[in-house]
Structure formats: C-alpha cells, structure tokens
Amino acid sequence: MNKYIKWLLLMAVLIMGLSTGVYGAEKEDSHREIKGLTYDHSMELSYAEEFSVDYYEGGYALITIDQSGEFLVVPEGRKAPEGLDGDITVLQQPVSNIYLVATSAMDLFRAIDGIDSIRLSGTKENGWYIQEAKDAMESGKMIYAGKYNAPDYELILNEGCGLAIESTMIYHNPEVKEKLEQFGIPVLVERSSYESHPLGRTEWMKLYGVLLGREDQAEKVFEEQSSKLEKVLSAENTGKTVAFFYINSTGAVNVRKSGDYVSEMIRLAGGKYVPEDTGSNDNALSTMNMQMEEFYAKAKDADYIIYNSTIDGELTTIDELLSKSELLADFKAVKNGNVWCTGKNLFQETTGLGTMIEDIHTILTEDDASLEELTYMHRLK
C-alpha cells in the first residue's frame, strides 16, 4: 500500500505543476498602464462588475474581464504598441467572422445591429429564439460550426474567424480553447452570467459595442432598458412573494439561489423571491435542486408562481403544471390563478432584462384577471 500512496502523491505534485493557465482572482487596478499608450478615461458602468474598459489615446481600448483576461482593441489601420505585455490579447478591428458560442451574447449583438459580424454559431438554427439569428442562419449568412466541446475547426479556420466568444463551459474542455488559440483565433470567455445585477448582464452590450465600434448604439439601447428599470424602482415594494422554479425529470425542484440574478430581478420589480436563503452566495450563477417536500414548506404560500419553461418546454394550462407535481394544487398562487410561465426565449433575450423586470412588476401590481400575455411571460389557464 505504501507504494501506492507514494505514487498518488507524485501524481498530485505533477498535476499541480502542470496546471497551466493559472489566473488568480486579481485585485483590479484603477486603470491599466500600457507602454506606448496614454490613458484617457474609463467606461462608465452602472451595474456591470465583471468587466471594465479603459480608453487610450488614438482609439485604443483595453477590455478587462475578471478572471478571463485582457483584450486590447486596436483600431483599424493602426498597430498594437511595441513590447505589449504577453498576457494581453490583441483584437484588431474590424473584428469579423465571429464564432459565437455563448448564447446569451447573441441578443446583445442584435441590439447593436452586430449580427452581421457573427459568421459561426455554436447553436443550431432551431436552437435560437432570436428571429434575426434564425434568419441569418436560414439565409446562410451564419453557419453552424459544431458544439462548443467539439467544434469544426476546419470550418472555423476556413471562414477566417477573427474571434471566438465562449461561455465558461469552455473551461471543461480546455483543449478546445488551446486549439483555437493555437490557430491564432483569440478566445474571449464572457462572464455575463456571473453578474449579480440583472442589468449588469445587459450592460455587457457595451463591451461588444467596443469590439464592433458601436459604443453609441450600445449606450442608447442600454439607456432604454435602464430607464424602464428606474421607473419600476421608483414604485413601492409590493411585499408580494414570487416563486420562480421548474421541476426536473427526477421530480426535484430546481430553484434559483438567493442573490442570483433572477431573484434580483424579482426584488427590483418590487417583489420578494421565495424560497429564501437557498444556497451560498459565492457564485451568483447557479440554481440548485431541492426536494419537493422542502419546497412545499417554503413556497406554499407564495403569492405568485413564475414557472421556468426554458428547460422542459412551455406550459399553457394549470393542469399541465399539476401533472408535474400534484402537491402544487395546494399552493396559494395556484388556488388564486396567479401562475405565470416564461417563454423559452427568456434567457436568450439578454437585452430585454429591463422589460422582464417590468413584466414581473406588472404581474405584481396589476390585479386584472384578464391580463394574460406579457412580453416574456404568459399566465397559465
């Protein structure tokens, strides 16, 4: 047995040593000094915390994404400064033929009319709920390039891809990222899903605005959404409770963790998310599974139910809901007919988060029983 223990230790040491790409959680500098460039100003961000943009004279911009790395956007016709730090990835404008894997970014591109810059998609045509994306794929302007963990490298190379935008799932397949970078294709791992404020996610459109040189448009669209939110925020807290969940195939209830952006949206809309105190806060992304019993105890008295249909499919009637679990019939919201269901496009339409909050606010405040359709949700009959 001793022989085996020694062996295990050796393996462990080797692994530690070979862990490439160690990115610790670095403290952010107030702004980054770059040799050869003069710092001008930083982008104003209202809600986003996971990225920052520093502007330099001459139209250069440095995008810093927490834990993902630094990207220097170099304007067309100019070159990156000499002696640039090796950790900084250069993105030469115009950035074209983008390979988009992170689905939540598509809507943000749409909002700034940037879909034309996307040539390769990590999702098939029927996986998109955004009409412009569907149209682009149908017309052949955007083509499917394989799943994130097994992309068609040949296609990507052949199309002259200039940038790959991946979600954090790529960390489970580091060899894909390495291979793309080997071909000189920069990989940007977006972290919008780690934003604790819902509008923080939407604000990422400003980052893409920088990439495509459409900052103004990004600002405008973002303003629309954030003013919607301001209107809602100005209203009083209704004190009503909302449960947001779905029931998976094994019968467990998938709820949002407290502090997750959906629970935040509910809070901003003037409501309170139940069940409370679920899960730790160090990762704002996640959901967690809860047994039906516990969920029943905590959420039975919720005033409203919003059923998350994005995984299993949209529901139209309350009976369909009850077929997922009989216990739901006991819930206050069900008894009062206050059950709503999201559209499948909820998570893809990142731009509309403000509208979503508005929707939730409407649900909480309008007592009109005849109200059945909102932008992103519909009432179950």
Add this chain to the structure above:
Amino acid sequence: MKPYFFYTDQLTVGYDGKPLIREINIELNRGEILTLIGPNGAGKSTILKSITHQLKAISGTVYLEKELMDKMSSKEMAKKVSVVLTERMHPELMTCEDVVSTGRYPYTGTLGILSEEDREKVKKAMETVHAWELRERDFSAISDGQRQRILLARAICQEPEIIILDEPTSFLDIRHKLELLTILKSMVLQQGLTVIMSLHELDLAQKISDRVICVHGEYIEKYGTPEEIFTPDYIRELYGITRGSYNADFGCVEMEPAKGAPQVFVIGGNGSGIPVYRSLQRQGIPFAAGVLHRNDVDYQVADALAAEVIGEKPFSCISEENYQKALLVMSKCDRVICPLKDFGPMNERNRTLYEMAEKMGKL
C-alpha cells in the same frame, strides 16, 4: 543408502492450511513408475498438486535429484517436471500441434518461436503417441481420448525428468488406456523417464507400477511394490468394498455371487465354465461348480461367483472323495450344465459326473 532420485520428506499437504495427508515419505528411483491409488476424495490429486507446486505444501520438503524443489526456479522446474492433468481446457483456435508445441517453451527464446530442432521433437513426441495425423485439427474438435494423447505428447516434448499424471486414463476406452500406458512404460524403459500418477483402474495400477502408494485416511496407509499391496483383502479394506470382490492375481473385479442354495451344477474346467458362470450370475441363479483343479482357470471365477465350489489339488487326479462330494451337490441341483469337452486322465471323474447327470436326467 543409495540416494533416491525423487523423494519427499515428511510432506504434509492440504488446502487452506488444513492438512489432509500428513508426513508423506516417498522414495523413488529414476525410471520407476509410482502410482497413487485410493478411494475418491482421499487426496491423491492434492498430493500431486503439491508436488507440482500448483498447491502450496503445508510442511515438509520434496527433493529431486538431491535438490530442494522449492528452491528451483520455475524455469528449472519446467525443464524437469511436466504434467498431464484433469483440468478441462478450451484453448481458442489452437491446432493440436500448437498445443504440443507449447511443451517446448522452457527451451525456446523470448518470443517462443520454435527452432527446427524443437519442431522435430514435437513431431517425434506426437508420433510416439500416434497422434501426428491430428496435428492440423483444432484442439477443441477432437475426442477425449485423442486429447489425452495430445496432452501426453505435450508433456513428453517438454523433455522432463518426471512426468506427473492425474488420472490420465479416466476418459479413455480400453484401447487407448492400454496405448497410453504402453507408451509411458516404453518411455520409462527407453529413456529412463520417471512417472508419478494416480489411477482408478486397479488392474492397470497393479500391472504397470513399480511402486504403489495407498492414500487412505490422514496418513499414507501403505507404500510398497504391487505384490505387497494388491491382496484381495487389502484392496477390499482400502476401498471399503462391500459388494463383489477383487481378484488380486488377475487384477480384476467380480460382482457379487447370487444368493441361495445352488440350483444349477456346472461341470467345467479349462476355461469352458467361465462364460457359463458369468451368465448364471447375471441371471441371478446360484450355482455350484466342480470338480475344478485349483490351478484351473475356471477355479478363479468359480471361487468368486459360485455358491459352492468343489476343488481339487493341482496336478492330481480327481479323488473319489471329491467326486462323491460333487455328486451329492449335483443331486441337490435342478439342472446340470456341462460345457467341458476335454476329458483326460486328470479329470476322468468329471466324465463320470457327466454320465451320472445324464442318467439323472438333469441335463
């Protein structure tokens, strides 16, 4: 003391540390055949397995040519000891020649490729067991008898000093039994091969062995030459024979005689009576036999199967006394059968018996 070629010193064998047979002391010369006999489950296979190192001996030592077998490397052992066992094997897609060729492994190089010389030895071994014509056949597609011969050939071409066989003749018909043992014997005589085997066929064991070990109970019950071991009484005791008997001189078994007073009288002699005795015994008819000289071949069988036998001293004429005895018994029987055709001076009185039977109308 002449040093023995193979001997064991207080060898104790068993499974899982539990001794089955203790303190075995075997002494064998080169070129001798040692047979283990004993009832089922006595431990014959256990002893053999312990000698071949398939099973770990519990205590004691085994010597081969004054060397401790335990100390030998497996390669050395492979060149000195080969085995033919009862394990069923199912090698895939191997021809008979392939199987026999594996016997050369202790002599071939790293990849086991056979040299021309090795091939010759394989051929010779197969010819010795008369199996050369089977060489291309698939090993799993031949009969049990053929398979045993192939395995024997394999053991032979391993060129061992000792061959160890565990019930090698169990699956063979009479012809193949004889063949196998003949081959073994000739190898022993010509090449000085030493053989240790276990047999169930007592007659064969008696005829072929130089030494016999009787495995019975916790210790070796008897160890000696066949003449010392194969007495009818001992065999009866060793195997616990309750029905039938064992004829030591001829090494054959006889079934139980039919019970009751004799109903038939058989006048026999010179081998003529034997078929009649057997037939009557099969039918369950008790019979009497006479007058038989004790050195007559019929006497052996009659002694085992008849209810009553009237015997006569060898090489003497049938005496009046015996004649009268026979007559008495004959008159008590219902029937008389006289297969005897040869009448001479010695058994003249049997002719008289025959005439008497005719007169009595019992024929």
Add this chain to the structure above:
Amino acid sequence: MEKRKRAVRYGCSFVILGVLLFILFIWNVNAGSVPLSVGEILNIIFRHQGEDVAINIVWEIRLPRILAVVILGGALSVSGFLLQTFFNNPIAGPFVLGISSGAKLVVALLMIYFLSMSVTMGSGAMILAAFTGSMISMGFVLAVSKKVQNMSMLVISGVMIGYICSAITDFVVTFADDSNIVNLHNWSLGSFSGMSWSNVQVMAMVVGISMIAAFLMSKPISAYQLGEVYAQNMGVNIRLFRVGLILLSSILSACVTAFAGPISFVGIAVPHITKSLLKTAKPILVIPACFLGGAVFCLFCDLIARTVFAPTELSISSVTAVFGAPVVIYIMIKRQKRI
C-alpha cells in the same frame, strides 16, 4: 501442406490490414468540412506549399487527429485482447476494470477544486488527471488480485470500483459550485476531436512502449491460453504475469481515456474480428494484427463520425457500437454453431 496454407493466410491478412490502413488514411486526410483537392493536399504534405488556412487544416487538424485515431484505436484493441485472454471471457473490454470511472472521478474532483479556487485547468492537466484516475483504479484492482485466486473476481471488483467511482463523482458534482460541471457526462462519451501534435507525441511514446512490452509477452500469453496450471508448469511466473497483464492493458486503456475519453466496443469487437481473420489466437500474430485492425476500425468510424453530419460530430462510441455490435453477434453465433 496445411502449414503453407496457414502461412499464406497470415501473410494475406497482414497485407489486407496494411492496405486498408493505407486507404483509410488517405481517405481521412482528404475528407473534412472544407473541401481540399488531392493535389492541394499532396502539395501541402510533401512540399509544404499552399494556402495558410489549408496548411493549418491539413497539418494541425487532420493529420494529428488521424494519427491519434490510429494509435488509440490500436491501443484499445490490444488492451481488449489482453483482457479477453486473461479472463478467458469473450466480452471483456478495456474498461471492464473500472478504469474510465476512476479517470472521470479524478477529473471531476480536480476540476471542481481548481474552479472553486478560480484557477483554470489546462488540457495537459486534464490529461494527467484522467491518467492518474485510471492508474488509481488499476491500483485497486491489482491489490484485489493479490488476495484472490479466481480471476472472475477481478471483473467483479472492476465493475464495483466503477460503480463506487461513479457514485462518488455524482455526489461531488451535486455540491459543486459550477452547475455546468454536470456537463461532465459529456466526458463519458469519448471523442477524437481536438488532438494536437504534442498529444500525438505523448501517446505515441506511451502506446509504443506498451505495445512492445505486450509483444514481448507473447510467449507467456500463449502458455496462459492453455490454462493457468499448465502455464505455471511451463515456467510462467503466474503472479508476475498477472500484474504485467493488468498493468499493460490498464496503461493502454488509460492512455485512450486520458486523451479521448472512453470509447466503447473497439476493444471488444476488434480482437474477435482479427482472430477470425487470422484463424489463430497466437499472440505473436494477434497482437500486431489487433493493433492494425483497431486502427483501421477506428479510422473508419471516425471518418463517419466527423463527416456524415458535419459540422455536427457524431459521438464516436455510437458509431463504433453500430458497426461493432453486429460483428460481435455474428461471430458469437458462428462460434456457437461450431461447438
């Protein structure tokens, strides 16, 4: 003379395998999402001339992948052959000793650990983790093998270890912060996608050495084909043999698992196909033939997996199962008829 006929058969079999390998190799190099003419490809390979993109495609995408398929396909089938011989079980495969579950467990543990510390794992670390996990599983099986007489116990212990590792993995994954790690199940499917030259170098070395070792074990393996008792009598050190066989087959399967994930059916089907082709089970012939056979089979399956529905890649295990299963069934039936 029968012997001559057999020699001819062996020769022909190897020639056929060699030719098939060559053809499939060429076919694979020429196939892909981006159409390249034969002329272009020849130029790229032999004269290093051509468009940058095309050069990259051929040299950095297609060639490493094809070589990886050859090496790993061969490794899988030899590993399967060794295990089938050892356990005298026709459906034993490279993963019967629970190796892939062990690998998945260690990968999951390390991934969760590193991600919780906000450290990203590189592909090299993942490969090493998978290899280590495989070796740990193998270590357990070896430990069991020392205590056990009957070899079927090893298969049982392998299956049990597989279950235990899966259970622990699921348990750990449930509490992971990163909910996406549930996608680790993708890891169970195996894929040849994304091979690089550095991968190919490492696997060539590991598999190459193991293959040579396996080939050198031909003699004890063929002795073992007669049964353990006879093998021992012929001078084979059974204990060392056991350890060696488990070690070799585990290293081969671990290599495949580490670089490509568990790929099913190749290890089970190809040895049977090879033995039927050669009509012998002699390891000195079967081991090299298995390697070629495995390479051919995987080249064919990978071709289908990556081109038929491009750019979607089919799971390689499904393709190997579709082609492997009927073959195995057919061979089993034929064998039963004979007996």
